[in-house]
Amino acid sequence: MKPTPSKPRAARASASHASGPITLEMVAQAAGVSPSTVSRILNGTAVVSGLKKQAVDDAIARLGFVPNPIARGLAGGRTLSVGVVTQAIDSPFYGAALRGIEDELDPAGYSPLFVSGHWNAATEARCIDVLRSRRVDGIIVLTGRLTDAALKACAKQLPVVVTGRQLKAAGLFSLHFDNVEGGRLATRHLIEMGHQRIAFIAGDADHPDANDRHRGYRLALEEAGLSYDPALVVPGEYHEVSGLLAVDRLLETRQRFTAIFAANDQMACGAMLGLHRRSLRVPEDVSVVGFDDLPTSMYTSPPMSTVHQPAYEMGRLAAAAMLRLLAGKTPDVDVPAPRLIARESSRRLRG
Amino acid sequence: MKPTPSKPRAARASASHASGPITLEMVAQAAGVSPSTVSRILNGTAVVSGLKKQAVDDAIARLGFVPNPIARGLAGGRTLSVGVVTQAIDSPFYGAALRGIEDELDPAGYSPLFVSGHWNAATEARCIDVLRSRRVDGIIVLTGRLTDAALKACAKQLPVVVTGRQLKAAGLFSLHFDNVEGGRLATRHLIEMGHQRIAFIAGDADHPDANDRHRGYRLALEEAGLSYDPALVVPGEYHEVSGLLAVDRLLETRQRFTAIFAANDQMACGAMLGLHRRSLRVPEDVSVVGFDDLPTSMYTSPPMSTVHQPAYEMGRLAAAAMLRLLAGKTPDVDVPAPRLIARESSRRLRG
DNA sequence: CTGAAAGCGCTTACAG
């Protein structure tokens, strides 16, 4: 039973002659066991006697063997990769989430495969196809435009984790950040500072987040007994330029306001520029609060007050949930609550 | 020779009974040809008679067959994927490059596989291993810390495209952006506006880009007959905070200066905040010029003057070069020259 | 021009 010392040596010599990468078979030879055994040790699939395990581990180390995920995928039906549908790989917001996913998946031996949906349902569907054809083991969808039904259908084939909605289905797990509460927090912060005329720059109307933040704004107003004035609400589409335009519009229609809450930091940033252009000072003349807490928002002039959204953490949590799904367990993750980061773009209204 | 009409039908029926995805074999059956033939048609590997091609194309369309890249990779030795070593998936600068790579690769049927090196040579080396184990067909390296030798060694195994250096080797193509010229442009712009005391916030010293930009700064000074004053040069490390600190330091050491050139936009942004903090106005009191032209730099208050670096374009070009390498051709791409984008953070010195 | 066969590097029932 115990391998003769010469056998491994011989095998090893022949192994190093071979061109190309080390294969599992070479390891088996070197360790004097069958390929099946090596495979089992690699996968922890069965109990193996200590000696053989030792021999195999040695051989693996000695030869520098790295299993070929491609072959693993073909044979075992898994690829140790998880697809990630993001909307734009270069998004200032989702970037952190992607990093979180990467950081969580990596130690588990999984690789993320990022594809971009460009905020388009058809493109997203194509993304799913691409991921499926690459035989990813699971799919993480960061928000997006896919219908709930489409997502559920997808979850019938392989595990799915989705952020930005609340969905329940077999093989499907969703992570939802409380945008209503976030919007409420931002608005209440301004109210507590004495502001009563608070303009709201809305986000994409067909974006659930955006609508939730809007609801939070109304909620806080109501709670404070302040009336909701539609004239103070101006549409935007989540980009800087719409913040800029919104300020122009507010000023042109001669609205009276002492603060602005923008549905995301990018628009808040645009709004700050719009005010700067009109020689209105932030926060002396107008207070501004954003939403997201992008890495850059700490460095606007002045640094922006905003609602922190834990993008990196959400990425990690989504990936952790996927890992659990993949392991056949039920995910149990808690999404952090929104919190307000008061910096210098907002201040108490001077009566 | 011509397939009996009943055969495809029968095969088709059996095909739809099968569970799971359609395989090449099912297509072959449905079309009444051998798997080899289907494979050849798929790959354009050999000339095939019109009729059979027709039958196969029909079968593919009818069954909705999508070849399995995993199996293709195992059998054919290619995966139609290209590895991309980036430094941080969430980098504000590289994000655009990643999108460019994605956009260029997609129509060609290739998928990018992104991994992050975190500005660490050891991590980058591990990235390369991961990519190799996933059998990518080629690797694109966006700058990074790997030695030229390591890159060349890698290129012996599979095609490599690298940005941010000038390297020549078989199977290796490099794309180099002229950072010296960029630095020169930025500085000259300030000089032309009448500035003579121009501070420079340097980037990471072990970053070739950063040193090149520094050289450009000196060059422009020399050309204008202005002396290079080391007291005006303060170190940074490419993040916002170092721009902020740099301004503090400049002010504390009581340097006289009317303009700042920062080696990247992030530091320029930090510098703008630093000046704001000290109640120095940009550009009335101090002009600021950055480098990179990040998407957000257009929306700082005031909008930042900077040197445009075509990150998206570089991504596309790198991917295009890879595609040519993969096709056995020699890449021929022209990197756009740097150009100055004069916005509002710089202005003529009032004499 | 086209098949039959072997093989890519693994995994997983199936038998000991």
Added chain:
DNA sequence: CTGAAAGCGCTTACAG
């Protein structure tokens, strides 16, 4: 506990 064998879905010499 461990092997021998079949198979994952393709591709590619090898023979017609």
